[in-house]
């Protein structure tokens with residue numbers, strides 16, 4: 001986990017701090033889903049989730065689009081996309097990456113947007129709203145406001161597709177790093193992070209976010225008056241055993257078979273908390289309150 005200083009404006013986890021983090025991270029974010037086995041498996045599981053739900057001709061809003069791995073996927077599935085992100089640097093990288101992938105034709109426009117405030121869009125503006133990779137994990141106390149907004153701008157019959165950082169899966173995946181932080185800052189700090197999922201309890205951590213449990217996700221969707229229609233972990237068997245899996249990945253046939261089993265395992269109800277991310281699809285209500 002990256003370590004560094006408090007946000008320059010003194011508000012740990014403020015939207016200015018998160019924007020600066022992603023502006024500085026720049027190309028580093030594009031590496032996240034390709035640099036190791038858990039990332040590559042997570043990318044594939046997220047892709048399959050999209051394929052299950054996006055229909056050709058749909059108009060999508062992508063929130064926290066980052067460098068555009070899923071913008072390209074949306075284009076390949078025949079959707080048109082309003083691409084948005086908090087970070088202007090990530091938006092510029094999105095233009096580069098999506099153009100290089102030959103998918104720019106699918107982009108309606110790009111805009112800077114904080115998921116906390118979707119007031120520029122009217123109700124039912126989009127067939128699908130995509131918030132993969134955790135924009136909801138960066139808004140801290142405003143997560144219900146953000147979720148309500150995502151549901152409001154999605155038309156009835158459309159879908160909110162999102163993923164958030166998972167508390168229990170992250171704990172499992174990064175246990176040695178977590179134990180090292182506890183040695184440095186005390187077990188009370190570790191207990192607070194596990195109780196709340198809020199990494200702002202770790203002093204001087206630059207990359208702060210909130211990690212959710214499945215139950216917290218379900219409660220958030222429920223409180224937004226939406227209905228969960230699908231869910232998955234991003235990983236199940238792929239967070240450990242890097243040596244065996246690296247060898248397996250060299251054998252295309254066996255790797256594809258592993259990915260099929262992994263995607264099935266991730267979608268089992270008992271696995272939802274098991275990956276680095278929790279992925280979910282929610283349908284807005286047919287009649288708004």
Ligand SMILES: C[S@@+](CC[C@H](N)C(=O)[O-])C[C@H]1O[C@@H](n2cnc3c(N)ncnc32)[C@H](O)[C@@H]1O
Pocket residue numbers: 015018019022029033063064065066067068069070084085086087090113114115116131132133134135138139
């Ligand atoms: C981990 S990256 C995910 C990028 C991409 N969606 C993916 O899954 O590959 C998180 C992205 O969310 C953006 N982000 C963070 N907080 C946000 C907020 N409050 N509103 C909108 N975007 C936000 C960041 O700038 C970053 O590009």
